[in-house]
Amino acid sequence: MSESREHAIVIGGSMAGLLAARVLSDHFDRVTLVERDRFPDTVASRPGLGQARHLHVFWSRGLEIAEQLFPGLEEELRVAGVPEVRIPADLLWMTPAGWRRRFDSTRLMTFSRDLLDWTVRSRLAKLGDLQVLDGHEAVDLVAENGTVTGLTIRERGTTEPGETLTADLIIDATGRSSKTPEWLEKLGYPAARRTLIDPLLGYASRTYAIPAGFDPGWKALYLQARAPGTRTGALFPQEGGRWIVSLFGVGRDFPPTDEEGFLEFAKSLRSPVLYEAIREAEPLTPILSYRRTSNVRHHYERMSRWPKRLMAMGDSLCAFNPLYGQGMSVAAKSALTLDDCLRGDGDLDGLARRFHRRVVKNAAGPWLVATGEDLRYATTEGASAGLQTRILNRYVDRVQALANIDQRVCDRLISVLSLHAQPQSLFMPDVLWRAATMRARQPIGPDELSP
Numbered sequence: 001m002s003e004s005r006e007h008a009i010v011i012g013g014s015m016a017g018l019l020a021a022r023v024l025s026d027h028f029d030r031v032t033l034v035e036r037d038r039f040p041d042t043v044a045s046r047p048g049l050g051q052a053r054h055l056h057v058f059w060s061r062g063l064e065i066a067e068q069l070f071p072g073l074e075e076e077l078r079v080a081g082v083p084e085v086r087i088p089a090d091l092l093w094m095t096p097a098g099w100r101r102r103f104d105s106t107r108l109m110t111f112s113r114d115l116l117d118w119t120v121r122s123r124l125a126k127l128g129d130l131q132v133l134d135g136h137e138a139v140d141l142v143a144e145n146g147t148v149t150g151l152t153i154r155e156r157g158t159t160e161p162g163e164t165l166t167a168d169l170i171i172d173a174t175g176r177s178s179k180t181p182e183w184l185e186k187l188g189y190p191a192a193r194r195t196l197i198d199p200l201l202g203y204a205s206r207t208y209a210i211p212a213g214f215d216p217g218w219k220a221l222y223l224q225a226r227a228p229g230t231r232t233g234a235l236f237p238q239e240g241g242r243w244i245v246s247l248f249g250v251g252r253d254f255p256p257t258d259e260e261g262f263l264e265f266a267k268s269l270r271s272p273v274l275y276e277a278i279r280e281a282e283p284l285t286p287i288l289s290y291r292r293t294s295n296v297r298h299h300y301e302r303m304s305r306w307p308k309r310l311m312a313m314g315d316s317l318c319a320f321n322p323l324y325g326q327g328m329s330v331a332a333k334s335a336l337t338l339d340d341c342l343r344g345d346g347d348l349d350g351l352a353r354r355f356h357r358r359v360v361k362n363a364a365g366p367w368l369v370a371t372g373e374d375l376r377y378a379t380t381e382g383a384s385a386g387l388q389t390r391i392l393n394r395y396v397d398r399v400q401a402l403a404n405i406d407q408r409v410c411d412r413l414i415s416v417l418s419l420h421a422q423p424q425s426l427f428m429p430d431v432l433w434r435a436a437t438m439r440a441r442q443p444i445g446p447d448e449l450s451p
């Protein structure tokens, strides 16, 4: 390798940025992570990660990759008291097609997002070649002759112009508030095409203490809306003997953040089980809302001109409606793609094109899952369901119903949701045949749901 791989910069110290920094440390002499927030010294929230106060599911493919990059991570989380939930064996799951039988298809470690980030950050801090510049915000890119050569940063809270760091590669992992579109424009590049599909989804979440002796035969609840119904609710255990409860409403049916409204919303879900669990439970936090949940794709891979040595990763490239829990796992898969691209033939000048194309391919399945569901709602902005989507959704309805009673189909569906398989695997002959020949069946009642 003749080109210099002396210094790489990652902007943004959330999941995409942390995993990118870990991968880059194998390929560059030095890596600098620039994060606008000051990282807390303990497991605590921070302003740039507001979504951490809401339910975060790290599907198994994502966690596997994180474990590969930080061996022993899962054990550390377990030692920190993270519970494990078998899906759906430990989960009462009201799907759009009714209750799902409690097969044992996969396992989730159900940690708080703050614990996950803190654990990953602590592991990263042990890498000798990594410098963390937290409390610093990226302000501008520096480019010469079509190549990005540096980044201007300044201490948060100051208005001084700040210092410029030179680098051989810069990765933007600043999420939905990425300045890359603005920076490209400043550097004289045409605006990249953007696709935005907005289900107008709102979250409201709160944590509760799990009541002493609580043992109803389930550990978690997931009560999904059935379109055109708009309301979903979830309850999952977390470390510290807590439940995280998130309520979700599509099409501006936002769950309220006052006590009474929150409980009323919970009561209005398709089963009263979540309401009944929380109505007497002790709340540990206020009720917080979150509404920045649209699906957004920046089509950087299609740009005819792109500044060399600049890349976008994670939500800054492609963000999903978070209801399906895919963002962190897509970021993890992108970290592996980054590693692969850096190991392969080809120089840093062509890296962004190779990387963006492959990431977009990897994100196509999760994009289809999220937007396909969102397009069931006439209120979704940015696109409407064409014939193809409507036919696809009809088929998905059948697969959902079948997965409620057939373990093999349940396993396949969950392997798609957990990013082990592409949605196309739901069209393999075995599932296709079962879905085509499925007979209408009485819905399963909750009394049939013993584990």
Ligand SMILES: Cc1cc2nc3c(=O)[nH]c(=O)nc-3n(C[C@H](O)[C@H](O)[C@H](O)COP(=O)(O)OP(=O)(O)OC[C@H]3O[C@@H](n4cnc5c(N)ncnc54)[C@H](O)[C@@H]3O)c2cc1C
Binding pocket: 011, 012, 013, 014, 015, 016, 017, 034, 035, 036, 037, 047, 048, 049, 051, 054, 055, 056, 057, 058, 059, 136, 137, 138, 139, 173, 174, 175, 176, 177, 178, 179, 203, 290, 292, 293, 313, 314, 315, 316, 322, 323, 324, 325, 326, 327, 328, 329, 331
């Ligand atoms: C409500 C909600 C629930 C979600 N639930 C799930 C889930 O269950 N499962 C899942 O996999 N995903 C979920 N996601 C998505 C997940 O949070 C993201 O996909 C994941 O964090 C990866 O995002 P990211 O690292 O690209 O960006 P982000 O997480 O948005 O982080 C961007 C980082 O960049 C920093 N930053 C921003 N601007 C600058 C700047 N100029 N200079 C320096 N630093 C800057 C920010 O402070 C922040 O730390 C959810 C998202 C939301 C909103």
